[in-house]
Amino acid sequence: MSTQISEQSADHNIEEADIRAAREQFLNVVYDEKEFIFTAEQFADFALACGETAPRYTDPSHPDFQAPPTFPASLHPGKRLPDGYPKFNGLGMDAGKAAAPVRPIRPGETVVGRTHVHDIYTKSGRSGRMVFSLIRMEIFDKANNLLASADTSIVIRERPAQ
Amino acid sequence: MTINTLRDVQFGEELPVFDPDTGIDNVRRFCTAAGWLGPRFTDHDAARKEGLPGALVPGIMSQGFLAAMIHRWAPTANITTIDTVFRAPVIVDQQYHINGVVTDIDEEKGQVEIDLTVTNEAGETRVFGTATVLIPTA
Numbered sequence: 186m187s188t189q190i191s192e193q194s195a196d197h198n199i200e201e202a203d204i205r206a207a208r209e210q211f212l213n214v215v216y217d218e219k220e221f222i223f224t225a226e227q228f229a230d231f232a233l234a235c236g237e238t239a240p241r242y243t244d245p246s247h248p249d250f251q252a253p254p255t256f257p258a259s260l261h262p263g264k265r266l267p268d269g270y271p272k273f274n275g276l277g278m279d280a281g282k283a284a285a286p287v288r289p290i291r292p293g294e295t296v297v298g299r300t301h302v303h304d305i306y307t308k309s310g311r312s313g314r315m316v317f318s319l320i321r322m323e324i325f326d327k328a329n330n331l332l333a334s335a336d337t338s339i340v341i342r343e344r345p346a347q
Numbered sequence: 348m349t350i351n352t353l354r355d356v357q358f359g360e361e362l363p364v365f366d367p368d369t370g371i372d373n374v375r376r377f378c379t380a381a382g383w384l385g386p387r388f389t390d391h392d393a394a395r396k397e398g399l400p401g402a403l404v405p406g407i408m409s410q411g412f413l414a415a416m417i418h419r420w421a422p423t424a425n426i427t428t429i430d431t432v433f434r435a436p437v438i439v440d441q442q443y444h445i446n447g448v449v450t451d452i453d454e455e456k457g458q459v460e461i462d463l464t465v466t467n468e469a470g471e472t473r474v475f476g477t478a479t480v481l482i483p484t485a
Contacts, residue, residue, distance in 0.1 A: 234377035235411030283430040
C-alpha cells in the first residue's frame with residue numbers, strides 16, 4: 186500500500202486523512218540500518234569544541250572514555266526518510282534534536298543505527314499548520330544492547346492555500 | 348559552586364552562565380569530528396550565497412554546548428535525556444550566552460531537570476532545551 190496525498194492537499198493543504206494514512210504505513214517500521222565505527226579523536230574533538238570539561242568525554246586515556254552524550258544526535262542514517270514517504274507540501278526545516286544515552290559508546294566499537302519514523306503529527310499556530318515527522322535512530326552494539334537513541338524533528342510548515 | 352552530590356543542588360538554582368566558543372575555527376573542528384562539513388557551517392561567504400546571514404553553528408553543536416554547561420556545573424552528572432528546540436539560527440563568530448535553571452529535583456531517583464537556553468547579545472532565545480540528569484546522591 187502506498188500513501189497517497191490528495192490532489193487538494195498537494196496543492197493547498199494537508200488533510201488529516203493523509204496524516205492517518207502515513208502513520209499507519211510508516212510508524213515504528215525500521216527503514217534504515219547503518220554501521221558506524223568511531224575514533225577516540227572524533228569523540229574528544231566533538232566534546233572539546235562544545236566546551237566539554239569532563240575527562241570521560243575529553244581525555245582518551247581516561248578509563249571511562251566514551252562518546253559525549255549528544256554525539257548520537259549527529260549521526261545520519263543512510264536514508265533520511267523511508268521510501269514512499271509522503272512529500273507534504275510546504276517549507277521544511279530541522280526543528281530540534283533529542284538524545285538519550287543509555288550505555289557508553291566506546292571508540293573502535295562497531296555499532297548499528299536502526300532508524301524509524303517514531304511519530305507524525307500536526308500542530309496549528311499563528312503562522313498556520315505544521316506537520317512534524319519525528320525520526321528516531323536507535324544505536325545498538327553487536328550484542329544488540331541499546332546504547333542510545335537520537336531523535337530528529339522535521340517540521341513542514343504548510344504553504345497557505347492559493 | 349561545583350555540584351558533587353544531589354544534596355548540593357537547590358530547586359530554582361541558576362547554573363553559571365557559559366559563553367561558548369562559536370569562532371569559525373572551533374566550528375570547523377566540531378564539524379570535522381561530527382562529519383557535518385557543509386559549507387553553510389564552515390564558510391561565511393558560502394552561507395551568504397545560500398541566503399543565510401552567515402555561517403551557521405550546527406544545531407547539534409548548540410546541543411553540545413548545553414551538555415557541556417551541565418558538566419561544567421556538575422562534573423559527575425550523567426545526562427539521561429536532552430531535548431533541544433532550534434528556534435532561530437545561531438551564527439558563527441557571534442557572541443551567545445547559555446543559561447540554565449534547575450526546575451525539578453527527584454531525591455529518590457537522584458534526578459534533576461534543567462531548562463536551558465542559548466541567547467544572543469540582544470537577549471533573544473535562539474535555542475532552548477530541557478535535560479534530565481542523574482547526580483550521585485552521596
